[in-house]
Amino acid sequence: MEDRPPDPPATLEEGRHVSFAQVVARSVSIPPVDVEFKKLTLYFGEPAVFFSKEEVARSELSFKSTLIGKCSFGKPSLFEIKSYLKKAVYIQGDVIISTLDPRHVLLRFVDHSDFVKVWLKESLHIKGFPVRFMKWTSDFTSGWESPFVPIWITIPGLPINFYHGNFLLCIAGTIGKPLKVDGATGNCIRIVAARVYVELDLRNPIPSKIWIGCGGDGFFQKVVVERLPSYCCFCSKIGHVKESCRKALKYTLARDAVRKGKMIVQDAGA
Structure with a gap:
């Protein structure tokens, strides 16, 4: 059996016993955001649901103190990341860390000042792995970097x-x-x-x-x-601009080749 300290005694809340697991679960839970239930609709023939900008903004409030850690060259364990932030960066409150994908972790800070403190570090080396921090936004996708x-x-x-x-x-x-x-x-x-x-x-x-x-x-x-x-609005990456982006150049060359091919076909049919 795994060695761990015994659970603290349960406390009373509203006349009921509350377990330690319940206390921990409540401390990391996300406050619910109520929205009016949406009726099924269609968009270009496919099932769809629509939320207002105000509803989306309310859904993001619980994550205003959230960062994404990008691990491009290997990833330390979630425990190692949390331990490092506690001991080396001296964050005061708790941080809930979870895996987004093989190269990204999500860090949800209870204390907003800890969020700012870690974000201002920009990047850290944790157990030999570089971890770069960027602000979470709801449109984040893997391969994309926040502007x-x-x-x-x-x-x-x-x-x-x-x-x-x-x-x-x-x-x-x-x-x-x-x-x-x-x-x-x-x-x-x-x-x-x-x-x-x-x-x-x-x-x-x-x-x-x-x-x-x-x-x-x-x-x-x-x-x-x-x-x-610098920031490239074409590939959504930090470090270069669109004019020097290899993806943008390939796209431009491919587009010009298609246009040239269409012109040749039109000239041949004339």
Whole structure:
């Protein structure tokens, strides 16, 4: 029999005994999202069901603190991943880790601050295996990489009165979703430039300046994005753009060959 500590004594809840297994199951369960039951319909002759954008958004709320770990060169065990995050990254709350496919694991964090802490690491070596982290989105499929990434932005020459409270978060929020303020910035120690970690969508253009309105006046503020990675919207991979994508090039060559073949057939029939 496997050696393990004995189960703790059952506790009383609403007058009933609750087992340790039930307590654990409840701690990792996903809160249900109720939607109106849908009637069967058809889409291009096939059975279909349709949900509104609002319903889909509600279904995603339980996974707002969820990451995907990509293991391209082998995968440590789920226990090893969790143990490493506890001991080396010092996450405070629990994390539920499960296998998505042979190369991906899903990490569901109970504490949102732990989610941010691990995501900002970008990648870790766990038991000799590199694990790269990306934000979970509902349209994730194997072979696809999320365009949402955490990036440091620098705001040089920002007046110091905008460093505290929600002022800085509002300013950084014009670029992306604020995740973390640099410690020296938050304490007004480094005031040459404010630094904030934000969540960016690499598919969208990143402005180099923003307008900060102050009553009836205001000023343009320069913004610098540090180490912005490339993203290919054709193959959905980080590290290159569409113009240098091999898949995009093969697709273009194949498409041009088909068009050329059609033109030859048309000329021959003329």
